[in-house]
Amino acid sequence: MRRGTRAGMTATTPSAVERAAAALARLRHARLLHPAGRTFAGEARIWGTPGPPTGVPLLDLPGRWPATIRLSKGVPTPGGWPDVLGVAVRLHRDPEPPVDLLWSSSGAAPVLRNLPLPRRRFTGTYSSIMxxxxxxxxxxxxxxxxxxxxxxxxxxxxxxxxVAADEPRLVLAVASAVGRWRPFGEVRLDDERGAAEDAALAFDPIGNVPPGLRLTGPLARLRDDSYRGSRRARGAAVSRAARRG
Incomplete structure (x- = not known):
């Protein structure tokens, strides 16, 4: 009963973190996180995880979906100054709900996978951090x-x-906490969208996780509330995936 009551309250009463995130997003008149970005259409091609399967269908089984890709700067700093860079990908899996995957510039080594690292160029490794x-x-x-x-x-x-000159590709990979990266697919960027579409785009990294994966714990709740508050302040609607909690 207690869990059900809390879930019901959460659906109608914003948390303190959500309210603070909404206030900050309204103050900057933009996303709270990664406000400066560019959005592209593209395609995700999954060939499957090499070696032992992960047990997650999206990673293990071949597939091909249209994708929306956003490249962004976290703070943002001016021009080409170092910043925590971001890559966000939405897989459009009609008639199934979409999947949202978000990454930040980080190190490739196991000890650096959960640390956002500033970078000047859109190259190198981007980790899910969590x-x-x-x-x-x-x-x-x-x-x-x-x-x-x-x-x-x-x-x-x-x-x-x-992107305008060619079709750049990014490799999708998975790893255990200490294992090597195992490529399981790629994303191609092929058409930039306008500023209005970029501003309206709203990712949900907690509710739109791939089936078979989940994010749990205090940091996941903090991230969920932060994104929820930012979307609410912008009046941005989440895509039609079912919410979890």
Missing amino acids: PFRAGGRRLFLAVLADPESPDLGRGLAEAGAA
């Missing part, structure tokens, strides 16, 4: 630079120019 749970295991997801792909360059303007 680990996912798949059954009893912890998994990190990552986006890695493809050495055979055109470079996305430094800053958002150069990234937009790179």
